[in-house]
Amino acid sequence: MKGIGLFGGTFNPLHNGHLKVAEDVRAQFQMEKIYFIPSALPPHKKRDNLADAGDRYQMIEFAISGYPKFDISDVEIQRKGLSYSIDTVRYFKKKFPSATCYLIVGMDAFLEVDTWKSYGTFFDLIPIIVMTRPAESAVSTLNPAEELESYIQAHVDQHYEFSPPTSCFVHPERQPVFLCHVTPMDISSTRIRNLIKQGKSITTMVPASVEKYIYKKGLYL
Ligand code: ATP
Numbered sequence: 117m118k119g120i121g122l123f124g125g126t127f128n129p130l131h132n133g134h135l136k137v138a139e140d141v142r143a144q145f146q147m148e149k150i151y152f153i154p155s156a157l158p159p160h161k162k163r164d165n166l167a168d169a170g171d172r173y174q175m176i177e178f179a180i181s182g183y184p185k186f187d188i189s190d191v192e193i194q195r196k197g198l199s200y201s202i203d204t205v206r207y208f209k210k211k212f213p214s215a216t217c218y219l220i221v222g223m224d225a226f227l228e229v230d231t232w233k234s235y236g237t238f239f240d241l242i243p244i245i246v247m248t249r250p251a252e253s254a255v256s257t258l259n260p261a262e263e264l265e266s267y268i269q270a271h272v273d274q275h276y277e278f279s280p281p282t283s284c285f286v287h288p289e290r291q292p293v294f295l296c297h298v299t300p301m302d303i304s305s306t307r308i309r310n311l312i313k314q315g316k317s318i319t320t321m322v323p324a325s326v327e328k329y330i331y332k333k334g335l336y337l
Contacts, residue, residue: 121150121245122208123220124192124201126158128166129330130176131308131322133301135183137247140298141220142185145245150220151189151208152176155199160231165309167335169193178325202234205242217242218294222249223260230271239272239287245294250302264295312336 123138130152142150154172157163173190180186191207192199201219208217219242221229226246229235238244248260256263261278268276268285276285276293285293303321311318313336318327330336 118149118212118215119145119147120208120212120215120217121145121147121220122153122204122217122242123150124153124155124199124204125225126166126305127152127154127172127176128305129172129308129322129326129335130179131303131305131326132320133303135179135186135323136301137222137249137298138186138220139183141245141247141296144296145218145294147185147218148215149185149187151187152180153189153192153204156193156196157198159198159200159233160228165336171329171333171335175326175329178329179323181325200233202232202237202241205238209241219244220247221245222247223263224249224251226264227267236272239290239293241291243291243294245296247296247298248300249298250300260297261295264293268293309336 121138121141125134127134138150141147154169154176156169173188173193176188180188191204195203205217205219219238221244223246226244229238232238246264258266264285265278273287273290276287279286283295283297308318308321312330
């Protein structure tokens with residue numbers, strides 16, 4: 117059964133961190149494909165300086181052109197309005213009924229999962245892969261497994277238990293939540309947007325094609 121990763125985000129813009137961690141996850145889970153799924157309107161993010169969905173889509177398309185196992189989906193852009201991940205998960209499960217679909221999220225995003233629409237349903241529908249991510253500011257003294265465990269038990273379901281050999285939170289009836297250790301990439305789209313505003317270089321943080329597109333279109337100024 118083939119594995120398919122669903123990697124949603126604002127991608128405002130896509131950066132080298134996204135590419136590197138997605139490749140780490142793909143390799144560790146031996147996935148056939150990872151779909152990058154840009155949101156039309158993210159419900160949870162401040163929308164200031166949000167580039168047009170078409171521009172964000174185009175930048176992903178350029179960036180992944182050298183990665184045969186990466187693909188892009190415009191399902192959220194076509195749907196218009198607020199982009200709810202639960203609708204996207206249902207769409208892909210229907211589209212690939214014989215594949216195992218995984219939802220891929222960074223630690224920062226997962227730790228807000230209780231604010232997502234129908235969040236409890238994710239844990240019955242799809243295995244989730246949570247990628248480690250360097251914290252913007254050192255707020256927690258817990259290690260990633262401890263941080264995830266305390267969050268899951270407080271906000272999702274007390275019956276999830278950590279299984280160290282598989283680095284996975286397992287539940288007798290519900291879907292597993294994997295903690296995936298990926299290459300620490302201290303890059304964020306926010307930082308890139310700020311650097312552009314300050315007239316500083318972003319060359320080391322985004323693929324050359326994305327940098328070129330940003331300057332050509334005058335994005336994030
Ligand atoms: P912003 O700074 O605008 O909030 P971002 O860099 O977090 O953006 P998103 O498009 O929001 O980028 O990210 C999409 C997904 O990728 C989220 O689940 C996020 O946690 C994850 N992600 C982004 N950058 C990294 C990174 N450097 N390491 C691990 N996960 C990441």
